[in-house]
Amino acid sequence: xxDQTFFFNLVEVGHFAAYLxxxxxxxxxxxxxxxxxxxxxxLAGVAVNASVAVFALTTLGGLTLIHAxxxxxxxxxxxxxxxxxxxxxxxxxxxxWGGHEGSLYLWVWILTLYxxxxxxxxxxxxxxxxxxxxxxxxWLVVGFFGLILFLSSPFERLFPVPADGNDxxxxxxxxxxxxxxxxxxxxxxxxxxxxxxxxxxxxxNWNSTLWSGLIRRWALIAxxxxxxxxxxxxxxxYHELGWGGYWAWDPVENAxxxxxxxxxxxxxxxxxxxxxxxxxxxxxFLVITTFSLSLLGTFLVRSGVxxxxxxxxxxxxxxxYILVFMVTVLxxxxxxxxxxxxxxxxxxxxxxxxxRESVFVWNNVIFAFACAxxxxxxxxxxxxxxxxxxxxxxxxxxxNAVMVPIFLVVMLLMGIAPLLPWRKANLAKLxxxxxxxxxLGAIALAIMLVLxxxxxxxxxxxxxxxGFVLGTIVTDLLRAVNQRRAxxxxxxxxxxxxxxxxxxxxxxxxxxxxxxxxxxxxxVGSGLFRSEITVAMAGGDVLEISGERLRFEGVxxxxxxxxxxxxxxxxxxxxxxxxxxxxxxxPRQEAPMTxxxxxxxxxxxVYIIISERSGDKWIFRAFVIPLVxxxxxxxxxxxxxxxxxxxxxxRKVKQEAIDHSSLAHAK
Amino acid sequence: xxNIKWMFLVLVLVAMPSLAGEVSEDPLERQMLExxxxxxxxxxxxxxxxxxxxxxxxxxxxxxxEQLQAGKSRDEIIAYFVERYGNYVLLxxxxxxxxxxxxxxxxLLLLVIGTFAVVFVRRRLRQPLPPAPELSDEDMARxxxxxxxx
Numbered sequence: 001x002x003d004q005t006f007f008f009n010l011v012e013v014g015h016f017a018a019y020l021x022x023x024x025x026x027x028x029x030x031x032x033x034x035x036x037x038x039x040x041x042x043l044a045g046v047a048v049n050a051s052v053a054v055f056a057l058t059t060l061g062g063l064t065l066i067h068a069x070x071x072x073x074x075x076x077x078x079x080x081x082x083x084x085x086x087x088x089x090x091x092x093x094x095x096x097w098g099g100h101e102g103s104l105y106l107w108v109w110i111l112t113l114y115x116x117x118x119x120x121x122x123x124x125x126x127x128x129x130x131x132x133x134x135x136x137x138x139w140l141v142v143g144f145f146g147l148i149l150f151l152s153s154p155f156e157r158l159f160p161v162p163a164d165g166n167d168x169x170x171x172x173x174x175x176x177x178x179x180x181x182x183x184x185x186x187x188x189x190x191x192x193x194x195x196x197x198x199x200x201x202x203x204x205n206w207n208s209t210l211w212s213g214l215i216r217r218w219a220l221i222a223x224x225x226x227x228x229x230x231x232x233x234x235x236x237x238y239h240e241l242g243w244g245g246y247w248a249w250d251p252v253e254n255a256x257x258x259x260x261x262x263x264x265x266x267x268x269x270x271x272x273x274x275x276x277x278x279x280x281x282x283x284x285f286l287v288i289t290t291f292s293l294s295l296l297g298t299f300l301v302r303s304g305v306x307x308x309x310x311x312x313x314x315x316x317x318x319x320x321y322i323l324v325f326m327v328t329v330l331x332x333x334x335x336x337x338x339x340x341x342x343x344x345x346x347x348x349x350x351x352x353x354x355x356r357e358s359v360f361v362w363n364n365v366i367f368a369f370a371c372a373x374x375x376x377x378x379x380x381x382x383x384x385x386x387x388x389x390x391x392x393x394x395x396x397x398x399x400n401a402v403m404v405p406i407f408l409v410v411m412l413l414m415g416i417a418p419l420l421p422w423r424k425a426n427l428a429k430l431x432x433x434x435x436x437x438x439x440l441g442a443i444a445l446a447i448m449l450v451l452x453x454x455x456x457x458x459x460x461x462x463x464x465x466x467g468f469v470l471g472t473i474v475t476d477l478l479r480a481v482n483q484r485r486a487x488x489x490x491x492x493x494x495x496x497x498x499x500x501x502x503x504x505x506x507x508x509x510x511x512x513x514x515x516x517x518x519x520x521x522x523x524v525g526s527g528l529f530r531s532e533i534t535v536a537m538a539g540g541d542v543l544e545i546s547g548e549r550l551r552f553e554g555v556x557x558x559x560x561x562x563x564x565x566x567x568x569x570x571x572x573x574x575x576x577x578x579x580x581x582x583x584x585x586x587p588r589q590e591a592p593m594t595x596x597x598x599x600x601x602x603x604x605x606v607y608i609i610i611s612e613r614s615g616d617k618w619i620f621r622a623f624v625i626p627l628v629x630x631x632x633x634x635x636x637x638x639x640x641x642x643x644x645x646x647x648x649x650x651r652k653v654k655q656e657a658i659d660h661s662s663l664a665h666a667k
Numbered sequence: 668x669x670n671i672k673w674m675f676l677v678l679v680l681v682a683m684p685s686l687a688g689e690v691s692e693d694p695l696e697r698q699m700l701e702x703x704x705x706x707x708x709x710x711x712x713x714x715x716x717x718x719x720x721x722x723x724x725x726x727x728x729x730x731x732x733e734q735l736q737a738g739k740s741r742d743e744i745i746a747y748f749v750e751r752y753g754n755y756v757l758l759x760x761x762x763x764x765x766x767x768x769x770x771x772x773x774x775l776l777l778l779v780i781g782t783f784a785v786v787f788v789r790r791r792l793r794q795p796l797p798p799a800p801e802l803s804d805e806d807m808a809r810x811x812x813x814x815x816x817x
Contacts, residue, residue, distance in 0.1 A: 128805060206806075207806045210809070245718070248713065248718075250712065250713050251712075251713065306712070307712060349791045350792050352792070353788060353792065361784050361788055362784065369773075369776055369780050373773045384765060388765075391753065392754055393756070393758055534692060535690045535692050541688060541690045542689045542690065543689070549689075
């Protein structure tokens with residue numbers, strides 16, 4: 001807009017606010033140190049106010065950027081690169097995270113949000129440690145603001161001001177892509193909170209019974225967001241990328257999957273610490289490593305190292321900054337861990353190898369191994385190319401071959417763990433508890449083999465394991481319900497409800513496991529039982545796939561918002577539903593975008609895409625993908641279970657912690 | 668979108684449904700895709716040529732089709748692409764000097780992590796309860812304060 005003059009522009013206010021935020025974050029980082037050096041304890045409290053100020057200032061900066069997008073202020077370089085006058089308003093707002101600079105800004109914005117929430121959360125709960133926690137967060141904020149303000153500023157201006165801007169990457173013009181990055185970042189950045197707690201615990205010799213519940217809660221929250229973010233990414237890929245899949249083992253996906261794997265290990269082993277007061281040092285190690293993997297993910301995605309090792313070597317600026325930052329964080333945190341970790345000692349030892357805690361140890365082994373394998377397979381080709389110029393590809397077939405067996409072992413452990421009590425299992429009891437789940441698993445496996453003729457061994461094994469795990473979850477619940485019914489003579493419904501609500505942490509976890517089972521069925525169905533055909537069709541032709549008969553009615557073109565669309569119409573001859581696959585042509589973009597035509601029911605998706613034109617015919621690729629909806633459904637169940645777990649009342653947790661501590665003290 | 672609009676907008680005229688045939692897939696297509704799933708589209712980021720919309724991937728698919736028609740086997744076709752583009756084109760790296768690490772390191776990793784866990788569990792099984800750490804005065808005060816609250 002031409003009337004936006006050089007002299008006053010709102011975005012400059014935001015730019016200034018961002019600088020100020022960085023300065024205040026330095027103060028936040030120094031406050032507890034100064035308080036100690038100058039022997040002025042009151043000074044530490046400054047960190048709390050600073051955290052709110054940093055968030056307010058960062059928000060001001062972010063809002064001015066959004067304002068620049070909404071008002072199409074192309075004097076802002078970043079806006080002119082990622083938005084134009086035709087872009088729908090919805091995407092103008094989300095274009096903030098449509099590019100490199102804005103993504104990083106969103107990262108730091110979320111980090112300051114978490115910090116401000118911590119400042120409020122810790123006021124009454126852990127006031128002595130709060131300044132140290134906020135200081136750790138403060139230095140992270142400083143680190144990221146340094147990158148944003150000095151190497152990749154979204155506030156950069158552009159003169160002369162262009163009349164119109166470029167376009168937002170059309171791939172990102174999809175509702176899935178609007179919410180996927182914030183969710184993913186809420187997950188990535190969320191792991192900075194357990195990290196700050198762990199650092200504070202080490203630095204201040206914080207008693208482990210007082211911090212383990214806090215780390216557990218915040219890790220669960222971060223894990224929930226990360227899970228949501230990853231699944232939304234898959235959901236988007238499924239709808240938008242036009243190959244009928246949702247997960248490709250792409251390095252960018254692996255970058256988010258690694259912290260997820262280790263985060264999953266963490267939320268399990270921190271439970272052991274809560275219940276059995278052991279694994280303290282290991283948990284701190286996991287917290288540090290998980291957060292480091294979040295940083296690594298940011299580095300891999302944001303440095304450009306994935307698209308080309310050489311491009312990165314030639315122009316390392318931003319990438320090198322993140323790398324140095326990551327190494328610094330790692331070095332400092334592991335040094336602190338080495339020096340102070342000894343104070344965080346287990347208070348109890350393992351009683352028996354047949355106990356829930358020892359299964360949790362194996363859970364950690366397998367998740368750590370899974371994570372290490374993904375890390376190796378993702379980084380090895382990069383390292384190889386950088387060091388020897390030899391190029392290899394590690395793609396989906398490799399990961400499927402290696403990771404699927406690992407996940408099957410995970411499911412086995414998932415079934416066994418709830419059968420075992422804490423401390424020591426009675427082996428005779430264990431054997432009797434195994435019967436029903438084992439029978440269920442065998443039935444599920446048999447059904448698969450007989451009715452569905454699987455082509456791959458993993459299908460019957462995975463479904464058999466689903467039956468087994470389902471058996472253990474149900475019998476575990478039934479035991480508690482029957483006990484209540486016997487003792488309190490409640491009727492079944494009431495007893496079930498009461499049993500679940502009385503132990504929300506445990507049953508929340510079980511609901512999450514149920515969600516994983518539903519998801520596993522979705523993965524097996526959609527991965528191993530899909531059918532697919534590629535056909536050339538003229539108007540009126542009928543294709544048949546898996547019993548679905550679809551008639552190609554024709555194509556039409558139309559203009560909408562900022563794109564031109566070529567849309568084909570298919571009608572189902574049997575049930576009458578209509579499929580409308582599209583190819584969208586965006587100005588300034590060479591390749592058209594694919595929109596799949598989709599008919600979803602719970603048991604199967606019919607999925608069709610326009611492949612290309614061939615003479616007077618059109619080539620279509622059609623899929624029938626069984627159970628793919630189970631993946632999204634499973635995610636919703638997982639989140640519901642997470643909600644149930646987190647709703648367990650804090651007071652009770654606190655009371656437990658206090659009892660433990662006073663007990664420990666009395667001894 | 669209403670049906671009437673559709674009738675106006677249809678570009679390719681709909682043939683009489685009674686005349687329209689049921690189309691079927693070229694039987695080679697399945698074989699072609701099975702091979703295409705294993706090969707990397709060299710200009711894309713980690714995408715198999717079966718799923719890529721790029722021109723190169725389309726050409727490579729056409730080559731596979733041609734070679735299948737000429738009666739070549741799956742391994743021969745893969746060998747043809749490896750000769751052209753190197754092992755880089757294989758989505759599953761072969762076990763050779765460059766690729767061995769991704770096959771042999773994971774079992775080694777499992778062994779290391781597993782051994783670590785076994786040693787840890789065994790040591791902790793034998794170990795008696797370690798003494799409870801002392802609470803600092805500050806923490807003790809918090810415990811008392813929290814207890815008084817409830």
